[in-house]
Every structure is written in structure tokens, then in C-alpha cells.
Amino acid sequence: MIENGPGTEIAMNRRDFLASTATIPCAFLQTAQHVTHVDTVRDGAPLKSSVVKGQDLPAVGDSPGARAKVHFNGPTSQLAAVASGVVTLEPGSRPHPPHRHPEEELVIVTEGTGEIEIDGVPTQVKAGDMMYAEANVLHGITNTGSTMMTFYFTKMLGKNAG
Template identity: 50%
Template structure:
């Protein structure tokens, strides 16, 4: 009887070691983005009907997950997509051009130097209403140490 209990305890111990080693290995594989400088030429460029998106960083950092750091160039009269909402926090900063911000059903002018913050689940967007391309920088992420808020029901 003692032998069976001892073997069972050894098996549980070895299983625990195996799980811990596997977990540690998986964490090493999922390293966050290292410190770096990425030029626009090295960013991933995608072209769409509305304009171009230059993606610099995705994945995670030490404190964030679901990260997007990018630059969008929107053609006159276009928008990337209609106003939308999501769990990630997001900053948008216009660097060139002009347009219209939308935030929770309201619209107002957007111009170079303006920055918008969208909290989780707040509806937001931007449209190029000018005659030249509108360029903006976007940072979007979820925090690793902060629980993602549930989408409120309206």
C-alpha cells in the first residue's frame, strides 16, 4: 500500500515539474517586443481603398497585450471604418491633414496636433473631410495587470 502511495506522489511531483517546465518554456517563447527603433521603411505597409496602414508594433510589451502601434494615411473623403468600439484603450493623434472625430455619437473637427483617447467600449472614429491625406498615429492595447472591462449593455 505504501509503495502505491509513494508511486502516486512521485507521479504527481513529476507531473508538476513537467507542467512547470512546459509553462516556463512557453513563457520564454512569448517574449515581449524588445526595445527598438523601426523606420517607416521597415514597418509593415498595407494598402486599402481608404489609404495605407503602416504597422510598427503588435503583440505585447512588458505591460501590454493586444498591442497595435501604427500610422494610418486616409485619402480625402474616406474613413478606415465607421465609428466602432472595442475593449482596448486607444490613442489617436492627427499629424497631418484635417477631418472629423467621432466620440460616442458626437462629431467635432480634427486637425494636426489633436489627440483623441478612447476608453474601453467608447465608440470612436475619424474621417478625412479635408482635401489632402489625413495622417494619424494610433496606439491601442490591453493591460496585462488590469482585467479587461466587460462590454456594457445599453
Template identity: 35%
Template structure:
């Protein structure tokens, strides 16, 4: 190998490390706390999914939480949002429209509009549209200093 080849390799390695360093630096910076905000339903873009659609309202730290996330899912009739799973964050589901079947503490329960479902940390849960019309629900999850630092399952 010639000196020229070694120089090209060294420059290439250096140039390739710059984007990685930028990404690593961005991921380590604390994000600012979400301020008081009003979210207009019509201004949140609906993104198509294989089971319906999703609107992501926010996913950010707050003054008292490490992270607070809210999205709205629309499930087509007969569709399940995901197979039963668990995660360290607690989760609150508020049914806006339709009829859903939820797995709660090992039991399947059927609930409709206005119903609220709380899923405790690391408990197996799921949600399925068992009605004949689209089901729409808000999902809220949060992380605090008490949330276990294990990845989602």
C-alpha cells in the same frame, strides 16, 4: 467497406489533424515581450487599403502590457477608416497630417496636425478625413489585465 478503405480514412484523418495541432500549439505559446526598438518610417511597408494605406509598426506584448499595437493610417480625402465601432481596448490617435473628424463620446470633433484623441474602453468612435489632402494618423491600442476579455465589435 473494406479494411483497406478504413485504413485510408484513418490515415487521412490523422494527417489532417497534424496541421491543426501545430496551429493550435502556436496560438497557445506566449509571445516574447517586445524589446526597446526604433522603428524607421521608411522601413515600414505601406500596404494599400480601399481607403488609403496602412503601415503596421508593431503588435506584440510588452513587459507591462498583454498587447501593444501601433499602426499608421493614411486616409484619402472624404474617406472614413471604418463605420463607428467600439472595442474593449483603449485607443489613442495622433494626427500627423491633414484634417479629420472624429466621433468622441457621442460628439463629432474636427482636429488637425498634432492633435491627440483618446477613446475610452467600449465607447463608439470613428474617424473620417474631412480635408482636401490625405490625412495621416497614428493609432495606438493596448491590452492589460484590466482590459475586458470581450471580442472586438
């Protein structure tokens, strides 16, 4: 929630917040505000058991060198929301600056090398490595290698989570 004068607040998601910072002078920003991020969908019918073919999925996001494809996104019979997909990063790119969100998140690196930061602690990663970030823990990923980096993500929000 963002305060909008005494006693009033407005709701704002991460994408809206990042877009609203576009007017901040460049001296305060280290990087452009391009973001490749997948917000979990909490509304609609629960996801059903199925197979999604990845090759025909559209890429989402506008962060240079970062493209995400979303396989599943929505509520389930047991979760308020789950979002899962794959992200490719060109050398030197990242999908967004380190961030935090109410969902727990798993990341599996399947190609390339990079750095995952959790709560300010960077760790070098390569294919076969996996990250778990608890809800609201600061985390981020960057391709620090010289080849493409690919990782799969799954974000989960329990029905009783805030």
C-alpha cells in the same frame, strides 16, 4: 461571442464579423465592408525596446483610400497587448466605420483635417490634435479635408482587462 444555436457560442473577432456581414443585403449597409483595421496581437514573446523604420513597412488593409503601417504589435512585460502605427487617409476616406474594442486608444493627427467621432459626438480635428478613447467606447475617424490626412495610433490593453 456569437450564439450558434441553443447553448453553443462561437468566438469571432471584428475582422471575421465584418467579413460575415458581406451577405447582408445592400439596403441594410451604408458603405462597403472594406476595412483597414489593426487587431492587437496578444500572443508571443513580449516586445523588446527597439526602433522601427517606417519607410519599409508594408501597408495593410483594404479600405479604399486608407493605408495603415504597423510599427509595433504584441504583448509587453506590462501590457497584454499594444499596437502602434500610422494611417494615411485620402480625402473623403476612413479606415472603417465607427467601432469599439477592449483596448484604450490614442490618436495623434499629424497632417490634414478631418472629423473624429466619439460616442456619437463629432469633433473637427487638424494637425496637432489628439484623441483618447476609453475601452469599448464607440469611435471613428474620417478625412473631411481636401488633402491627405495622417494620424498615428496606439492601442493598449492592460493585463487585467477583459
